[in-house]
Amino acid sequence: MASSNFIDYVKIFCRSGKGGDGSVHFRREKFVPKGGPDGGDGGRGGHIIVRADESIWTLLHLRYTKHMHADNGQNGAGHGSSGAQGEDMIIKVPMGTVVKDAETGKVLFEVTEHGEERILMTGGKGGLGNANFKSATNQAPQYAQPGQECKEGWVILELKVLADVGLVGFPNAGKSTLLSVISEATPKIADYPFTTMTPNLGVVAYRGEKSFVVADIPGIIEGASEGKGLGVRFLRHIERNAVLLFMVPSDADHIGKEYEILLNEVKQYNPELLDKNRVLAITKSDLVDEELEEMLMETLPKDVPHVFISSATQKGITTLKDVLWQAIGR
Known part of the structure; x- marks a missing residue:
């Protein structure tokens, strides 16, 4: 998933279709000079509909489409003819997309399946016709x-990645490397902060x-919940x-404290996230021997x-998969 093509936030203007007007018409035939009213009804205006599509992974296709308009309904006609319904506008989005009112920020709904x-x-x-x-x-x-008037306004579409396990850690905690080892994904890997700019x-x-x-997911920094670094993105x-896998390298100054900082950022953003199952992975453990590993265990959260x-050496990878599978609860 190339970073230049991954768009997880767009703001668009939507307008549904106006309803068609009812018709004022009277039946007029050769032998029926004074026929009754036969004006047909107007057609409904088109809806703006959001549809989740598993084949779409990003909001890129909406980045340059700032206006979405549905068709108006057609007016009614004589002889009881109703106007055609306006065609709906279907907005296809990835699963996990949240739709918000741009003015108030209120969540309108979300599509996940x-x-x-x-x-x-x-x-x-x-x-209605006459x-x-x-x-x-x-x-x-x-x-x-x-016919009734249309509805219109600006809305925000936000993508929240759907996955069983989310990797949480500071930049260079080894998240991208782990993903490349345990799956077929090929994320960008390098030894500098924020190598990962978009979710993989x-x-x-x-x-x-x-x-x-x-x-x-992009590496977190202290203060991310307040918008620092990549912040709420x-x-x-x-x-x-479903599960948050916290990752702290074995050469961190204090593994337990680093975990607590990460946990606090998650809590400050949304306390409900603490209800999710959590697992802690101490990465780069090929750098420590068994004696040091036992010492480090004393500093870990209980x-x-x-x-x-x-x-690098595949140490603990199978065990990690077992622990994650159990935490997912399948």
Whole structure:
């Protein structure tokens, strides 16, 4: 997933279709000079519909499409002919997309399953033709109902990556390297901060035909919940993950404290994320011997399972997969 093609935030203007007007018409035939009203109804305006599509991974296709308009309904006609319904505008988005009101920031809805559809803006109802208003006291109504107006406004589409496991760690914690080792994903890997600028997904094969999805997300820094670094652009992507895998390198000054900083950033962003299952991986553990490993264990948090791993030597990788599978709960 190339960073230049991964777009997870767009703001677009949407307008549904106006309803068609009802018709004022009277039946006029050679031998029926005074036929009654037969004006047809107007057609409904088109809806703006958001549809989740599993074949789409980014909002890139909407980046330069700032206006989405549905068709208006057609006006009614004589002889009881109803106007055609306006064509709906379908906006295809990746699974995990959240739709917000751009003015208030209120979440309107979210789509998480393939094929799931939600109406963002309803089209205006078509107006009733004058045939609907005939009564015993008004045999020839000279009026019809106009179609309802459209709805319009700016909305924000935000993508939150759907994955079973989200990798949480400071830049250079070894997240991209781990993903490349346990899956077929090929994320960019280099020894400098923020190598990963956009989420990368990898499918991890597990004991036969089982599998789960891991998301390598841009590295967090202290203050990310306040918008520092990649800020909430990183944090919103872990909301969809069933399990959070915290990753701290073995050569960190204090593994336990580094974990607590990461955990605090997650908590500050959304306290509900602490309800997710968590696992701690101590990376680059090929740099420590068994004696040092036992010493480091004394500094680790007691309320989260931990695994010493090394992507370079494959140490602990199988154990990590077992722990993650159990945490996912399948």
